[in-house]
Amino acid sequence: MTESAPQDASLRQLRASLERLSWPAERQLSHLKSLEVGADELALEFDDAFRLVRGQVAEEKLPKLAVEATQPIDDILVRMTNAGAEIWRSDALANSPEWAELRAQSSQALEALKPLVS
Structure with missing residues (x-):
């Protein structure tokens, strides 16, 4: 599978x-x-x-790994969104187990995506 500039840009994003x-x-x-x-x-x-990468995977422009590695992060964010507004406060970002899980899962996804992202 050959990646073109739009796919490269999507993966960098x-x-x-x-x-x-x-x-x-x-x-x-x-940062915030x-x-x-x-x-x-x-x-x-x-x-x-x-969403952009998921669409490109569905169109077979990117390998499935791009979604497989990042779907757990989307799942965590959906749970966090359903948990209510408190999870988005600064003190929750700094102290909640949800944010800690999100950080750990994001680090794992970065490792998994290294072969795809230059």
């Missing part, structure tokens, strides 16, 4: 969102503060990239 999701809480909070946005922005960035 996905990698960038995963990197931000895997950052320690302090770095995430600093610099953008003057809330914690949900990290989820929105991932969702944009994930």
Whole structure:
């Protein structure tokens, strides 16, 4: 499977969102503060990239690994969204087990995607 520029760009966008999701809480909070946005922005960035990549996998423009490695992150974010607004507060980002799980899973996805993302 040969990747073209749009697929490369999609994978880079996905990698960038995963990197931000895997950052320690302090770095995430600093990043969000610099953008003057809330914690949900990290989820929105991932969702944009994930949807794009998922579509390209469905069209067989990218290998299934791109979705297989990142689907657990989407699942966590869906659970977090269903948990309510409190999970998106700064103190929850810094201290909740959900955010810790999200960081760990994002780190694992980055490792799994290394063969696809240059």
